[in-house]
Amino acid sequence: QxxxxxxxxxxxxxxxxxxxxxxxxxxxxxxxxYVSWYQHHPGKAPKLMIYEVSDRPSGVSxxxxxxxxGNTASLTISGLQAEDEADYYCSSYTSSNTGVFGTGTKVTVx
Amino acid sequence: QITLKESGPALVKPTQTLTLTCSFSGxxxxxxxxxxxxxxxxxGKALEWLAVIYWDDDKNYSPSLKSRLTITKDTSKxxxxxxxxxxxxxxxxxxxxxxxNDYYDNSRFDYWGQGxxxxxxx
Numbered sequence: 001q002x003x004x005x006x007x008x009x010x011x012x013x014x015x016x017x018x019x020x021x022x023x024x025x026x027x028x029x030x031x032x033x034y035v036s037w038y039q040h041h042p043g044k045a046p047k048l049m050i051y052e053v054s055d056r057p058s059g060v061s062x063x064x065x066x067x068x069x070g071n072t073a074s075l076t077i078s079g080l081q082a083e084d085e086a087d088y089y090c091s092s093y094t095s096s097n098t099g100v101f102g103t104g105t106k107v108t109v110x
Numbered sequence: 111q112i113t114l115k116e117s118g119p120a121l122v123k124p125t126q127t128l129t130l131t132c133s134f135s136g137x138x139x140x141x142x143x144x145x146x147x148x149x150x151x152x153x154g155k156a157l158e159w160l161a162v163i164y165w166d167d168d169k170n171y172s173p174s175l176k177s178r179l180t181i182t183k184d185t186s187k188x189x190x191x192x193x194x195x196x197x198x199x200x201x202x203x204x205x206x207x208x209x210x211n212d213y214y215d216n217s218r219f220d221y222w223g224q225g226x227x228x229x230x231x232x
Contacts (some may be wrong), residue, residue, distance in 0.1 A: 001173050001174065003156060008164045017223070032167065034215040034217050034218070035214075035217065036215070036219075038219075040157075044224075045206065045222035045224055045225065046206070046208075046222055047222075048220050051212075051215065051217075051218045052218070053221075055218060079195075081210040086202050089157050091157075091217035092217050093212075093215055093218075096173055097216070098159060098170050098171070098173065098216065099147075099159040099160055099162070100159055100228055101149075101156060101157040101158060103156050104156040104157070
């Protein structure tokens with residue numbers, strides 16, 4: 001099972017919007033609406049930000065939104081804030097009844 | 111309040127078997143739909159999905175590591191154990207356990223432990 005493909009880095013200024021892509025195949029991202037996104041600050045536990053492509057867990061800011069088109073899912077962060085600087089990972093259910101993570105994206109707030 | 115904590119050796123030698131324990135509270139692994147999974151992250155690299163076990167003892171393993179992994183649960187102790195055989199330096203990583211509350215979505219880990227760093231070296 002190959003890792004999902006994410007851009008290595010994305011940056012933006014405070015207040016701007018950025019989008020992180022997550023590309024898989026029809027056997028994972030494209031085949032199911034089971035895509036999650038995680039925020040990971042180094043040294044801390046990853047935090048679930050989005051599940052089932054576009055749903056937000058309770059307590060997660062509505063500045064975070066998710067979508068999917070074909071084999072590519074996307075995470076958009078609106079109104080970028082300094083605290084959003086972190087690594088972000090997508091994850092998907094797969095046809096093998098396992099999960100797979102993305103390659104990770106480092107978000108930098110300029 | 112759901113909490114999870116990983117425990118195990120910080121250092122293992124190549125070829126040895128790693129045994130990690132996830133101790134949790136705030137939920138029961140006998141509740142329908144609930145699962146616990148293991149994820150790892152080598153230094154400077156991405157997260158990697160390893161295995162999950164569900165309330166009904168159903169188990170799923172990463173295809174690339176399936177031959178080396180075993181996941182078990184002790185419901186009475188609120189623990190999940192992961193064993194990984196034939197350890198190699200490339201297995202050096204922070205190992206996390208996490209709570210899964212949807213049987214149909216094994217990408218949705220909503221609570222995580224803090225992780226435990228395991229170094230493989232002679």
